[in-house]
Amino acid sequence: MAEFDLIARIRQRVVLRDDVVLGIGDDGALLAPPPGQLLAVTMDTLNAGVHFPPETAPADIGWKALAVNLSDLAAMGAEPAWCTLSLTLPRADTAFVDGFCDGFLALAAQHGVALVGGDTTRGPLSVSITAHGFVPAGAALRRDGARIGDEVWISGTLGDAAGALRHWQAGAPMTPALRDRLDRPTPRVALGQALRGLASACIDISDGLLADLTHICRASGVGAEIDIDALPASDALRSAFDADVRRTLQATGGDDYELCFTVPPAKCPAVQALVAQLSLPLTPVGRIVPGTGVHCPGLSPGASGYQHFV
Amino acid sequence: MAEFDLIARIRQRVVLRDDVVLGIGDDGALLAPPPGQLLAVTMDTLNAGVHFPPETAPADIGWKALAVNLSDLAAMGAEPAWCTLSLTLPRADTAFVDGFCDGFLALAAQHGVALVGGDTTRGPLSVSITAHGFVPAGAALRRDGARIGDEVWISGTLGDAAGALRHWQAGAPMTPALRDRLDRPTPRVALGQALRGLASACIDISDGLLADLTHICRASGVGAEIDIDALPASDALRSAFDADVRRTLQATGGDDYELCFTVPPAKCPAVQALVAQLSLPLTPVGRIVPGTGVHCPGLSPGASGYQHFV
Numbered sequence: 001m002a003e004f005d006l007i008a009r010i011r012q013r014v015v016l017r018d019d020v021v022l023g024i025g026d027d028g029a030l031l032a033p034p035p036g037q038l039l040a041v042t043m044d045t046l047n048a049g050v051h052f053p054p055e056t057a058p059a060d061i062g063w064k065a066l067a068v069n070l071s072d073l074a075a076m077g078a079e080p081a082w083c084t085l086s087l088t089l090p091r092a093d094t095a096f097v098d099g100f101c102d103g104f105l106a107l108a109a110q111h112g113v114a115l116v117g118g119d120t121t122r123g124p125l126s127v128s129i130t131a132h133g134f135v136p137a138g139a140a141l142r143r144d145g146a147r148i149g150d151e152v153w154i155s156g157t158l159g160d161a162a163g164a165l166r167h168w169q170a171g172a173p174m175t176p177a178l179r180d181r182l183d184r185p186t187p188r189v190a191l192g193q194a195l196r197g198l199a200s201a202c203i204d205i206s207d208g209l210l211a212d213l214t215h216i217c218r219a220s221g222v223g224a225e226i227d228i229d230a231l232p233a234s235d236a237l238r239s240a241f242d243a244d245v246r247r248t249l250q251a252t253g254g255d256d257y258e259l260c261f262t263v264p265p266a267k268c269p270a271v272q273a274l275v276a277q278l279s280l281p282l283t284p285v286g287r288i289v290p291g292t293g294v295h296c297p298g299l300s301p302g303a304s305g306y307q308h309f310v
Numbered sequence: 311m312a313e314f315d316l317i318a319r320i321r322q323r324v325v326l327r328d329d330v331v332l333g334i335g336d337d338g339a340l341l342a343p344p345p346g347q348l349l350a351v352t353m354d355t356l357n358a359g360v361h362f363p364p365e366t367a368p369a370d371i372g373w374k375a376l377a378v379n380l381s382d383l384a385a386m387g388a389e390p391a392w393c394t395l396s397l398t399l400p401r402a403d404t405a406f407v408d409g410f411c412d413g414f415l416a417l418a419a420q421h422g423v424a425l426v427g428g429d430t431t432r433g434p435l436s437v438s439i440t441a442h443g444f445v446p447a448g449a450a451l452r453r454d455g456a457r458i459g460d461e462v463w464i465s466g467t468l469g470d471a472a473g474a475l476r477h478w479q480a481g482a483p484m485t486p487a488l489r490d491r492l493d494r495p496t497p498r499v500a501l502g503q504a505l506r507g508l509a510s511a512c513i514d515i516s517d518g519l520l521a522d523l524t525h526i527c528r529a530s531g532v533g534a535e536i537d538i539d540a541l542p543a544s545d546a547l548r549s550a551f552d553a554d555v556r557r558t559l560q561a562t563g564g565d566d567y568e569l570c571f572t573v574p575p576a577k578c579p580a581v582q583a584l585v586a587q588l589s590l591p592l593t594p595v596g597r598i599v600p601g602t603g604v605h606c607p608g609l610s611p612g613a614s615g616y617q618h619f620v
Contacts, residue, residue: 021348025529026453027385027513028352030445033343038331041426042338043394043440047433075337084353086438116351123357123436128396128429130353130440135340143336203337219335 006087006097006120013105017114020082029116031082037134040078044068048125052183053168058099059106060183061127066107067185068206069131071257074192075204077141078133080111085118088126100127103184111189141195141202141261146220150200150262152286153271155188157234158209162253163241177236185257191282192259194274199261208252209285213260213294220262223291226251228298230285244300251299262288316397316407316430323415324425330392339426341392347444350388354378358435362493363478368409369416370493371437376417377495378516379441381567384502385514387451388443390421395428396438410437413494421499451505451512451571456530460510460572462596463581465498467544468519472563473551487546495567501592502569504584509571518562523570523604530572533601536561538608540595554610561609572598 011024022030033039046065048054056064066083073080085104089096108115113131160181167174174182188204195202201220203212209226217224231250241249263271268284275282289295321334332340343349356375358364366374376393383390395414399406418425423441470491477484484492498514505512511530513522519536527534541560551559573581578594585592599605 021447022450022452027382028350028388028441028443030386030450031349031351032447033349035345039341039343039349040338041341041392041394041440041442043396043428043438045396045398045429045431045438047398047431050432072337076340078338082351084351084440086353086355088355088357088436118353119355119438121355121357122360124434126398126433126436128353128355128438130351130394131338132351133338137331137342140332140340142332 006092009094009097010101010115013101014115015108015112017112020114020116023114023116031116034134038137038140040073040076040133040135040140041130042069042072043128043130044072045126045128056183058096059103062100062102062104063107063184065127065129066104067187067257069129070111070187070189071185071204073131073133074187074189075141075202075259076135077139077192077196077202078135079193080113080131080133080189082114082116082132084130085115086121086128088121088123090125139196141192141199143201143203143216143219146201146216146222146262146288147264148222148288148290150264150288151268151284152213152224152226152288153261153263154232154258154283154285155191155280156258157232157237157281158205158256158258159237159246159249159253160234161185161255162249163237165255166249175236175240177234178240182255185255187257188259190278191274191280194278195261198267198270199263202259202261205254205256205258205260207254209260210251210294210296216262217292217294223289224286224294225289226286226294226296228296230283232281232283247299251296316402319404319407320411320425323411325418325422327391327422327424330424330426333424333426341426344444348447348450350383350386350443350445350450351440352379352382353438353440354382355436355438366493368406369413372410372412372414373417373494375437375439376414377497377567379439380421380497380499381495381514383441383443384497384499385451385512385569386445387449387502387506387512388445389503390423390441390443390499392424392426392442394440395425396431398431398433398436400435449506451502451509453511453513453526453529456511456526456532456572456598457574458532458598458600460574460598461578461594462523462534462536462598463571463573464542464568464593464595465501465590466568467542467547467591468515468566468568469547469556469559469563470544471495471565472559473547475565476559485546485550487544488550492565495565497567498569500588501584501590504588505571508577508580509573512569512571515566515568515570517564519570520561520604520606526572527602527604533599534596534604535599536596536604536606538606540593542591542593557609561606
């Protein structure tokens with residue numbers, strides 16, 4: 001009966017919300033969506049050894065598994081509300097579950113997200129989460145709204161998570177500030193909602209700026225140019241890598257979970273005003289142009305991943 | 311870019327619904343829930359070698375992964391609408407994906423369920439699905455409504471899937487009729503909705519009748535008595551096993567995905583009338599009594615799993 005013990009351990013600790021009519025413990029959850037809003041739904045899975053190093057702390061796995069889903073809701077401009085969790089473990093391991101919950105539920109509490117159900121199964125370590133949020137009809141941020149002349153903006157800094165991963169892959173110690181970006185990404189939930197009515201298109205950067213911006217270009221039928229020297233970098237990244245490697249990490253490294261969004265010129269001052277309001281750097285890094293693909297002059301031609309995206 | 315090819319293959323074949331404002335291909339789906347109804351949400355994961363034999367046909371894996379989720383919605387009395395799919399594969403395997411889609415989308419089409427998003431990742435074969443359905447507020451079937459004096463009813467027949475699994479575990483050939491129950495369970499979706507206002511509690515039988523009825527008893531604060539000889543069996547099961555083994559399979563075998571539900575005596579004639587209406591056997595097999603746990607006199611004391619549930 002280990003499954004039921006694990007579920008009981010998780011159930012005790014979840015956020016409560018009035019719109020959860022029935023939560024964990026039945027065949028399904030019963031939820032009351034707010035009238036007049038659309039439901040935004042996203043689902044992401046993280047597998048040990050593929051999406052995180054196997055030795056990652058359980059609390060960091062819990063945090064990150066929810067963060068990548070909240071990041072998708074942020075990229076839609078949605079307000080997070082509910083999630084379900086499927087946790088696959090090699091064996092019933094209460095220490096792992098408690099640690100996992102520490103990270104998972106800390107982030108859930110920050111955003112008022114209720115865990116309303118899911119599944120625990122036996123198998124190789126894997127975490128699958130479905131997250132639900134609300135967004136007024138017509139206000140959602142999509143990938144297909146970028147127009148020629150729009151500016152391309154980025155939140156925060158890029159390349160930190162990929163820098164940590166590069167250290168890990170080389171067997172080198174990870175700089176703590178970089179490792180924290182890899183293990184505990186910050187989903188830009190407030191920014192996503194603030195960009196309703198301002199951004200013409202938006203995506204979160206999970207696979208790397210060039211790859212993810214390519215999705216916007218393809219969906220919108222446009223091209224983009226990126227100013228490699230405009231890409232924001234953290235001090236930690238500048239200290240850890242030479243300029244050439246750093247630029248590659250910024251342009252092609254994944255796992256940062258910053259937002260990449262396009263803004264019509266007339267709305268750029270309003271976006272600039274969000275910097276102070278949200279205490280979050282927002283940087284224009286390029287523009288939407290006629291054509292296809294993402295062009296990034298100055299990036300080393302051999303840079304990992306670069307050839308795939310243009 | 312194999313992930314995007316796989317997604318494109320799946321995307322071409324999904325059911326379309328008017329309430330899907332934005333489906334596969336953005337950071338998340340945008341969905342329009344019907345006003346005045348609750349959203350029922352359930353999530354189940356199937357792992358190769360744990361929930362199905364590794365050599366199971368891809369089409370059967372696709373069918374079953376959706377079926378177990380629709381079965382949970384059925385047990386809530388909900389009308390299925392949308393699902394998300396996370397498919398983890400050891401390698402990008404278009405033959406597997408096409409086969410998987412054959413089974414998955416055939417069942418989705420039967421119930422008008424739109425696949426609206428999800429994830430494809432690399433790792434050991436695993437399928438995680440989140441299914442969404444609608445149920446009018448107050449009409450949902452729950453586990454906590456059984457009352458002393460209610461009758462316990464079962465849909466269909468029990469033990470077939472466990473019989474097939476027993477053959478498989480013994481290395482014996484599986485009887486086709488039993489194997490079909492294991493590989494292609496039928497979620498009792500129409501029955502679940504028909505039981506709104508009739509059943510006082512409901513659960514689907516995934517872990518075995520005694521185990522699953524125990525959940526109803528625990529949630530409702532009651533006990534139950536089962537008449538072992540009243541449990542319905544298929545002709546295939548009767549031919550394949552002697553009476554003692556058969557009874558154990560019926561009472562404790564999982565994976566049948568029939569509904570177990572409790573009915574106040576005054577509503578039993580209306581339930582009986584559903585048999586003809588739905589062309590589905592429905593059988594009273596016991597009653598809700600004071601106390602705790604599920605009692606099943608006549609079941610072999612050493613029957614697998616029996617001792618856990620009383």
